[in-house]
Amino acid sequence: SYELTQPPSVSVSPGQTASITCSGDKLGDKYACWYQQKPGQSPVLVIYQDSKRPSGIPERFSGSNSGNTATLTISGTQAMDEADYYCQAWDSSILVFGTGTKVT
Amino acid sequence: QVQLQESGPGLVKPSETLSLTCAVSGYSISSGYYWGWIRQPPGKGLEWIGSIYHSGSTYYNPSLKSRVTISVDTSKNQFSLKLSSVTAADTAVYYCARHPIYYDRRGEVDYFDYWGQGTLVTVSS
Numbered sequence: 717s718y719e720l721t722q723p724p725s726v727s728v729s730p731g732q733t734a735s736i737t738c739s740g741d742k743l744g745d746k747y748a749c750w751y752q753q754k755p756g757q758s759p760v761l762v763i764y765q766d767s768k769r770p771s772g773i774p775e776r777f778s779g780s781n782s783g784n785t786a787t788l789t790i791s792g793t794q795a796m797d798e799a800d801y802y803c804q805a806w807d808s809s810i811l812v813f814g815t816g817t818k819v820t
Numbered sequence: 821q822v823q824l825q826e827s828g829p830g831l832v833k834p835s836e837t838l839s840l841t842c843a844v845s846g847y848s849i850s851s852g853y854y855w856g857w858i859r860q861p862p863g864k865g866l867e868w869i870g871s872i873y874h875s876g877s878t879y880y881n882p883s884l885k886s887r888v889t890i891s892v893d894t895s896k897n898q899f900s901l902k903l904s905s906v907t908a909a910d911t912a913v914y915y916c917a918r919h920p921i922y923y924d925r926r927g928e929v930d931y932f933d934y935w936g937q938g939t940l941v942t943v944s945s
Contacts, residue, residue, distance in 0.1 A: 717882070749931040751866075758915060758938055759866065764931040765924075802866055806921070806930045809879050811856075811868040 718807040720814035727820050728793045736817045738786040738803030746805045748786035750779060753800045762801075763788060790819070822846040824916050824936035832910075832943050838903040842916030842936060843896075849874045850894045856919040856932060857890060857901045859912040867912075871919045872899055906943045913938040 720740045728734035738748060748766055751759035761770050763779035766786065776791045786805075790797050803814035828840035842855070849855060856871035870880040872890045880888055884903070892899040903910060917932035 746927060747929045751932075758935040759932070760935075761931055761933050764933070765929050770933065804866075804931070806928050810882065811871070811879070811930065813858075813866040813868060816865040 718805075718810065718812050720803055720805060720812050722801075722803060722814040722817040724815070725818045725820065728790070730795060731792055734790040734793050734797070734819055736788040736790075736801050736803075736819065738788070738814045739784055740786075740805060740812075741784060743784050743786055743805060744782045746807060748779070748781045748803055748805050750777075750786075750788045751802045751804065752797075753802065754798075759802065793819075822918060822934040824918070824934060826914060826916050826936045826939040828939060828941070830940060830942060832906055832941060833945050834907055834943055835905055838901070838906050838910060838941055838943075840901045840914055840916075840939065840941070841898055842900070843898045844918075845897070847918070848894075849892060849897050849899065854879070854919040854921050854930075855892070855899045856917050858915045858917060858932070859910075860915070860938075861909075861912045869901065869903075869914075871921075908943050911941065911943045913940050 750763040752762045753759040762773050762777045766781040767779045778789045780787050801817050823845045825843045832838045854871040857869040870890045872878045887904045889902040915938045916936045918934040921930040
């Protein structure tokens with residue numbers, strides 16, 4: 717079965733850049749998206765189709781996908797960005813979520 | 821604004837069937853899109869259960885397929901989940917969400933753009 721692997725945690729100082737990776741076999745051949753989930757809340761879509769931002773998502777969130785790795789980048793990280801982040805991809809009609817990364 | 825609301829029992833006995841419904845407002849299911857179910861065990865990550873189109877076409881997670889049935893009722897603008905033979909491992913927050921799936925030159929594009937608030941289902945005797 718297809719798997720997406722993320723680092724368990726990423727630590728970043730306010731105002732700095734956080735990069736969260738998502739690794740999977742030939743992930744760059746598929747489209748990836750990213751969700752932000754704060755404690756006790758439902759996930760929120762922050763990036764879809766590798767690099768597109770839904771309406772209302774700040775410009776500091778950006779995404780890329782190439783080779784075996786998709787990356788979510790948060791530029792000028794703010795305290796409100798502290799959350800769990802999950803990548804997701806669709807492979808052969810099966811949807812897979814990444815293992816999740818806690819950003820502190 | 822699209823809104824989704826899960827409903828159903830919060831406690832299910834082992835070996836019984838978990839049944840949840842997701843009511844959609846602000847958008848007609850008949851207009852398109854897939855609609856999906858996702859779950860999250862306490863303290864753990866997200867797991868996709870399956871998705872359904874308004875026509876009834878479905879995709880299921882292979883690991884759950886033998887126990888899952890997802891159905892849609894366009895007259896009530898809602899869709900439902902049934903998970904049979906539950907065990908404690910099925911204890912989770914269950915979310916419903918809108919699931920656009922479309923194609924471009926590189927392949928399939930999909931994501932969940934609107935989510936319900938989630939409902940905790942505990943499996944216990």
